[in-house]
Amino acid sequence: MKIRLFVLPFFLLGPFLCNGSTLNDKKPFPQHAVYAKGAIKPNHKTQAQLDTDVVFVYERWKKNYLTEDIGEKGQYYIKYQPKGAVTCSEAHGYGMVTLAYMAGQDTKAKEYFDGMFYFFKAHPSNGNPKLMNWQQAIKDGKVVSVGGSCATDGDMDIAYALLLADKQWGSKGKIDYKAEAVSIINALKESTVHSKYKTLKMGDWARREGARGTDATRPSDFMLQHLKSYKKATGDVIWDTVAKNSFSIVNHVFTDFTPKTGLLPDFAEYKDGKFVPAIGKLLEAPTDGCYSYNAARAPWRLATDYLTTGDASVKAQLTALNSWIRTEASDDPNNIRSGYYLDGKVMDGRGYQDLTYQSPFMVSAMIDAKNQQWLNKLWDNAVKNNKSYFGDSITMLCMITASGNWWIP
Secondary structure, three states: OOOOOOOOOHHHHOOEOOOOOEOOOOOOOOOOOOOOOOOOOOOOOOHHHHHHHHHHHHHHHHHHHEEEOOOOOOOEEEOOOOOOEEEEHHHHHHHHHHHHHHEOOEOOHHHHHHHHHHHHHOOEOOOOOOOEOOEEEEEOOEEEEOOOOOOHHHHHHHHHHHHHHHHHHOOOOOOOHHHHHHHHHHHHHHHHEOOOOOOEOOOOOOOOEOEHHHHOEOHHHOOHHHHHHHHHHHOOOHHHHHHHHHHHHHHHHHHHHOOOOOOOOOOEEEEOOEEEEOOOOOOOOOOOOOEOOOHHHHHHHHHHHHHHHOOOOOHHHHHHHHHHHHHHOOOOHHHOOOOEOOOOOEOOOOOOOOHHHHHHHHHHHOOOHHHHHHHHHHHHHHHHOOOOHHHHHHHHHHHHHHOOOOOOO
């Protein structure tokens, strides 16, 4: 007996695959990347349930924050507050990275991503026009730049997002994603890498090297896996050097200042031949040397590199950090407070809760199976809570990572 196979003509399959991805998506969500040996994921849910949670949080995040420019149809940004200054390059980076990872699940991801790219191009930094002006506001019915210069972290994420886009959609369409990524990477080298110390400066405004603020660095900018992707994309060994020096700063601060907590400061300044926690106000506040709204991202940024590359250079610091926060919070995410002095005491007036501080610990917990139940609790906390742009956007990216869907371009 002959078995006849009935196959629909290719064109009748339509533009979408069964998982929601388009036929043009090369790396559609979910990815299920392979992480470093010994890494864990939440285990109280199946992989399919984790992916479903990510999609749920993504749709919530997109509904709340993805916004079309009122003056430029087809351009998009991530709204971080409804009036006055409405977005910034940091938000833009978060948005572009998220869309590139969620492509396939969201069939309009490329449209939104391209719209965000065009918004990026429309708002250049006054310091280096290949980078993004760090803040935008609505004035006279238009979205205009009001920030002047760039902020390093925003452009680092935007460059990384374009590398993702190159692998996701290819670079032979209207936007040459790979070429645009390399252009930003080279601009970052030119304007945000310290010429002497080969460390990351905080923006292209930091030109007068030798001054306290311009020599300083921000540990939450230490996106070490990004730096390795930059090296892969360009072949430029400068990114190996910057990564090595970033590792060194983390470990010096950990060894000399926070061996019991593993906490990092918002900012580190160069003093007596080494980078140390900022002493008093450096850029934003008298608490610049504390674990506050910048440093809160460090557990996610640093652990992502370990999980995806297996580089254990800061594993000791992350291990100490996990141990400290679990004890401090009594293994309850609701007990994580929103800012700490480096000795582990809660900062004055910071007894409230914020996903900004809770969700990054979800990623750092993944480095050791001892943190399994803690990780599970942090996952559930991230799914059920949402409150503000900053914490919600960080949570979105942390969940992509914690679900095993953070792949390397």
